[in-house]
Amino acid sequence: DTGVSQDPRHKITKRGQNVTFRCDPISEHNRLYWYRQTLGQGPEFLTYFQNEAQLEKSRLLSDRFSAERPKGSFSTLEIQRTEQGDSAMYLCASSGPILTSGIQETQYFGPGTRLLVL
Amino acid sequence: QKEVEQDPGPLSVPEGAIVSLNCTYSNSAFQYFMWYRQYSRKGPELLMYTYSSGNKEDGRFTAQVDKSSKYISLFIRDSQPSDSATYLCAMTSRGSSGGSYIPTFGRGTSLIVHP
Numbered sequence: 001d002t003g004v005s006q007d008p009r010h011k012i013t014k015r016g017q018n019v020t021f022r023c024d025p026i027s028e029h030n031r032l033y034w035y036r037q038t039l040g041q042g043p044e045f046l047t048y049f050q051n052e053a054q055l056e057k058s059r060l061l062s063d064r065f066s067a068e069r070p071k072g073s074f075s076t077l078e079i080q081r082t083e084q085g086d087s088a089m090y091l092c093a094s095s096g097p098i099l100t101s102g103i104q105e106t107q108y109f110g111p112g113t114r115l116l117v118l
Numbered sequence: 119q120k121e122v123e124q125d126p127g128p129l130s131v132p133e134g135a136i137v138s139l140n141c142t143y144s145n146s147a148f149q150y151f152m153w154y155r156q157y158s159r160k161g162p163e164l165l166m167y168t169y170s171s172g173n174k175e176d177g178r179f180t181a182q183v184d185k186s187s188k189y190i191s192l193f194i195r196d197s198q199p200s201d202s203a204t205y206l207c208a209m210t211s212r213g214s215s216g217g218s219y220i221p222t223f224g225r226g227t228s229l230i231v232h233p
Binding site for chain 1: 122124126159160161162163164167206208220221222223224225226
């Protein structure tokens with residue numbers, strides 16, 4: 001499968017525990033995005049990497065959240081001291097270079113990691 | 119008021135019907151407009167994107183943008199049960215890094231096409 005993959009697909013944890021999710025983008029894509037999606041809502045942007053550099057973070061990304069992309073390939077999203085409000089689907093997407101025409105690049109989404117905090 | 123408003127539905131139609139899905143927005147800075155389809159427990163899949171006002175057609179799908187009214191639509195002709203999914207509109211303005219376009223999504227409309 002050459003699409004975006006995410007691991008694990010499901011995670012159940014107790015409040016206060018730390019969790020880490022992994023995203024493997026499409027291999028030639030240099031941009032990687034993390035989103036959070038709650039039931040009945042659209043995805044909300046969390047953060048974005050271009051290669052290994054984290055270029056933008058949403059104000060939704062509290063101090064308990066940290067994301068890395070150490071070698072410009074896969075990325076991890078860690079949530080420390082989880083809260084029940086963190087329960088959501090965490091989506092990763094990747095995209096290639098901006099087209100020469102400057103038109104919006106296509107973001108390809110992974111299947112998501114569904115987190116439940118008890 | 120959210121930047122992007124979308125009726126969550128559900129919208130239930132018979133097979134073969136023409137479906138109209140809509141979003142309104144308030145941010146004049148939005149430049150690009152997209153429609154994603156999301157099946158249950160899957161990630162969103164890009165269906166179409168448009169840049170300017172007007173219509174864009176791709177098979178059974180037509181995307182329409184009216185920037186003056188801040189209103190976008192997706193039409194699905196000859197709808198099929200396999201079209202049953204949540205349809206998300208999304209709009210982008212350039213991120214602070216200047217290097218990418220961070221989309222703002224609507225909440226999605228649940229579409230059910232029954233045989």
